Amino acid sequence: MKSILERRGRLVLVVAVVAIVATVSGLSVKGASAAKRSNITLTIDVFGDFGYHDLYKQYEASHPGITIKEDTEDYAPHHTALAQHLATGAGADDIEAIEVGFIANYTTQSRYFVDLRKYGASKLKKRYPNWKWQQAVAHNKTVVGLGTDVGSLGICYRKDLFKKAGLPTKPAALAKLWPTWSKFLAAGKRYQKHAPAGTKFIDSGSNLFNAMIAQATPGYYSKSGKVIVKSNPQVKAAWNLTMQAIKLHEDKGLVAFAADWNAGFKNGTFATVTCPAWMMGYIQGQAPDASGKWNIADVPGGGGNWGGSFLTVTKQSQHQKEAAALVKFLTSPKSETYVFKHTGNLPSEVPVLKSKTVRKFRNPYFSNAPVGKIFANSALKLKPQPLGPHQGDFQTASTNAIQRVEQHIQSPKAAWKQFLKDVATASG
Amino acid sequence: MSAVSGTGRPGEAVVAPRARRKLLRRLDAKLSPYLFISPFFLIFSVFGLFPLGYTAYVSLTDRTLLAPVVHFIGLHNYALLIHDSYFWNAVENTFGIWLLSTVPQLLLALVIAHILNTKLYARTFFRMAILLPQVTSLVAVALIFTQLFAHDYGFVNYVFAKFGVHHIYWESGRFSSWVALSVMVMWRWTGYNALIYLAAMQSIPEELYEAAAVDGARRFRQFIHVTVPMLRPTILFTVIISTIGGLQLFTEAFLFQSRTSGGTGGSGRQYQTIVMYLYEKFLGSTQFKFGYAAAIAWCLVLLIALFGLVNYFLVSRIRSAET
Numbered sequence: 001m002k003s004i005l006e007r008r009g010r011l012v013l014v015v016a017v018v019a020i021v022a023t024v025s026g027l028s029v030k031g032a033s034a035a036k037r038s039n040i041t042l043t044i045d046v047f048g049d050f051g052y053h054d055l056y057k058q059y060e061a062s063h064p065g066i067t068i069k070e071d072t073e074d075y076a077p078h079h080t081a082l083a084q085h086l087a088t089g090a091g092a093d094d095i096e097a098i099e100v101g102f103i104a105n106y107t108t109q110s111r112y113f114v115d116l117r118k119y120g121a122s123k124l125k126k127r128y129p130n131w132k133w134q135q136a137v138a139h140n141k142t143v144v145g146l147g148t149d150v151g152s153l154g155i156c157y158r159k160d161l162f163k164k165a166g167l168p169t170k171p172a173a174l175a176k177l178w179p180t181w182s183k184f185l186a187a188g189k190r191y192q193k194h195a196p197a198g199t200k201f202i203d204s205g206s207n208l209f210n211a212m213i214a215q216a217t218p219g220y221y222s223k224s225g226k227v228i229v230k231s232n233p234q235v236k237a238a239w240n241l242t243m244q245a246i247k248l249h250e251d252k253g254l255v256a257f258a259a260d261w262n263a264g265f266k267n268g269t270f271a272t273v274t275c276p277a278w279m280m281g282y283i284q285g286q287a288p289d290a291s292g293k294w295n296i297a298d299v300p301g302g303g304g305n306w307g308g309s310f311l312t313v314t315k316q317s318q319h320q321k322e323a324a325a326l327v328k329f330l331t332s333p334k335s336e337t338y339v340f341k342h343t344g345n346l347p348s349e350v351p352v353l354k355s356k357t358v359r360k361f362r363n364p365y366f367s368n369a370p371v372g373k374i375f376a377n378s379a380l381k382l383k384p385q386p387l388g389p390h391q392g393d394f395q396t397a398s399t400n401a402i403q404r405v406e407q408h409i410q411s412p413k414a415a416w417k418q419f420l421k422d423v424a425t426a427s428g
Numbered sequence: 429m430s431a432v433s434g435t436g437r438p439g440e441a442v443v444a445p446r447a448r449r450k451l452l453r454r455l456d457a458k459l460s461p462y463l464f465i466s467p468f469f470l471i472f473s474v475f476g477l478f479p480l481g482y483t484a485y486v487s488l489t490d491r492t493l494l495a496p497v498v499h500f501i502g503l504h505n506y507a508l509l510i511h512d513s514y515f516w517n518a519v520e521n522t523f524g525i526w527l528l529s530t531v532p533q534l535l536l537a538l539v540i541a542h543i544l545n546t547k548l549y550a551r552t553f554f555r556m557a558i559l560l561p562q563v564t565s566l567v568a569v570a571l572i573f574t575q576l577f578a579h580d581y582g583f584v585n586y587v588f589a590k591f592g593v594h595h596i597y598w599e600s601g602r603f604s605s606w607v608a609l610s611v612m613v614m615w616r617w618t619g620y621n622a623l624i625y626l627a628a629m630q631s632i633p634e635e636l637y638e639a640a641a642v643d644g645a646r647r648f649r650q651f652i653h654v655t656v657p658m659l660r661p662t663i664l665f666t667v668i669i670s671t672i673g674g675l676q677l678f679t680e681a682f683l684f685q686s687r688t689s690g691g692t693g694g695s696g697r698q699y700q701t702i703v704m705y706l707y708e709k710f711l712g713s714t715q716f717k718f719g720y721a722a723a724i725a726w727c728l729v730l731l732i733a734l735f736g737l738v739n740y741f742l743v744s745r746i747r748s749a750e751t
Contacts, residue, residue: 409600
């Protein structure tokens with residue numbers, strides 16, 4: 001018995017020593033080789049698909065010694081993890097993507113980021129629409145990030161359902177039919193009269209509301225950064241129109257990104273959905289068989305932005321210069337055009353939006369709609385909207401409020417009241 | 429050691445090691461037990477005690493994740509929490525779901541254990557099968573059940589429609605969402621509890637059943653008057669375990685909601701549990717209110733402790749009833 005124990009003890013000791021030696025020597029080997037070849041690995045943290053993979057390969061080929069590693073996650077966990085990594089001072093990648101809903105959170109915390117002016121970003125200002133540029137500029141003029149895409153708006157609609165309900169099916173005719181949102185609801189009323197059984201004109205009240213909020217100038221925040229949800233007549237008008245759509249039974253009342261909503265794309269339970277440019281990819285993913293059934297028309301009320309991102313370089317980065325160079329490469333007009341053609345994310349640079357490649361681009365899935373022209377026009381028409389740090393929370397609160405009305409939990413009045421209360425809590 | 433003393437002066441050499449050995453033996457008897465149990469307490473103090481204390485400290489501050497300055501604000505967070513209707517709503521939801529899942533679950537487990545205790549065909553197979561839900565991933569369970577309980581294309585509504593029941597909005601109703609979540613919890617834990625009951629049932633002496641049979645008790649009466657009383661301590665154990673689990677309910681409810689709602693547990697917070705509310709304040713929104721979330725965490729600790737005390741008194745009462 002004793003000898004077995006002893007033997008086992010000795011075995012453990014041997015294993016431990018071997019393990020330690022292996023680790024130490026492994027480290028030293030790694031360190032030596034890194035020093036010899038002066039290799040740099042740049043890490044980039046994005047959410048969803050930014051469509052950069054081929055661009056990484058290009059960049060690696062033209063910059064020997066640089067390896068690029070991408071981490072990707074879902075939208076919400078990505079931004080949560082980013083906040084944790086920045087606050088704890090460890091774990092952030094060299095390059096971090098930040099969506100517009102969160103960017104105001106970080107322009108007020110610019111000490112976590114490299115000022116890209118240090119690496120010649122000021123020269124790139126001309127490229128961007130002023131509003132897109134300003135969104136990533138802190139109060140102390142630090143340039144926190146460079147813009148990637150914009151989420152300019154269109155209306156995606158089911159051609160087949162429109163036809164059955166006796167509505168025009170051509171994008172141009174529809175653009176004339178709904179120059180404003182109230183005209184849009186009137187079209188919905190027409191649709192609902194002869195609607196195919198079980199279908200509604202609009203997928204979800206909150207999608208309608210968010211699109212209107214995206215167009216409002218100002219929206220939730222005033223120019224001076226004050227929360228004006230309660231006093232801004234544009235917010236209340238958007239709310240009232242949404243309530244009207246629910247009252248007129250034009251709204252399917254689905255929860256965006258939930259199971260029934262996803263299935264709705266496939267089964268055609270709603271005729272329209274407000275479409276930021278990035279939504280195209282989502283619809284194709286949900287309903288690959290519905291190719292040719294969807295089309296895209298201009299959004300009521302002119303331009304509007306919903307989504308879009310920025311690339312930033314964190315102060316935690318060990319290779320800030322190289323990371324900044326990569327950010328410049330990825331946000332260059334050439335790279336952005338490439339991404340648009342392959343993934344559908346709409347570039348934010350003005351010259352690209354005006355370029356022939358984008359304006360002539362058609363999407364076969366969406367009945368060959370001139371998506372490049374529609375979205376580029378919407379982006380160029382866009383009026384800037386001041387953003388604030390709790391933008392995302394207000395959106396969650398409004399989405400919940402609208403759903404409470406859709407699900408008959410609350411009256412519109414009570415839901416509005418609770419929405420204002422939630423806004424006060426979130427901004428307090 | 430012994431080699432050195434062996435070559436030294438004989439008189440001393442005999443006394444010194446003996447005293448030393450005695451001391452060592454005494455130390456061995458006194459210290460070793462503590463040494464043996466120390467790994468748990470060392471790890472517990474690093475991963476359990478320290479976070480507990482640190483959370484208590486954070487709950488007294490206005491700390492948020494990104495703000496650089498932290499102020500000590502005393503019990504302000506707790507004062508806010510007491511008047512926070514969303515918090516009490518979460519407490520209500522948590523207890524509601526706990527009650528709705530635990531009571532039917534334990535009753536069902538008892539019945540299943542009783543059936544498995546009889547001479548069943550392929551008994552081992554059934555005993556193994558009942559534990560299968562335990563080895564599935566919690567996330568997978570939640571995601572699949574969420575699909576099953578969807579309104580338009582959910583399987584549950586599809587089956588209900590066959591019986592003429594109109595489609596139910598499981599997610600949006602308060603009671604209906606509690607039912608859906610309870611089903612998830614039950615599906616996963618009933619087999620586990622049944623197995624514990626089964627083990628306890630097999631230790632009940634056969635003579636008791638024989639005596640009951642002689643007295644003319646049928647199987648159902650045997651179950652009520654012999655099996656259940658003998659299982660009392662085991663039942664209490666499962667009640668305590670499911671209470672602790674139930675008060676910490678998070679994953680099922682969190683994944684049941686849509687991706688856009690940031691931890692609110694339904695548009696009207698119909699099924700937001702305490703831990704979900706903690707998460708919402710902590711990481712679910714852009715506020716990152718660590719101080720407030722820490723206060724919620726400590727209130728949860730107090731609630732569980734309170735429940736533990738209630739259970740303790742129940743246990744001691746049962747014991748005194750037995751003797």
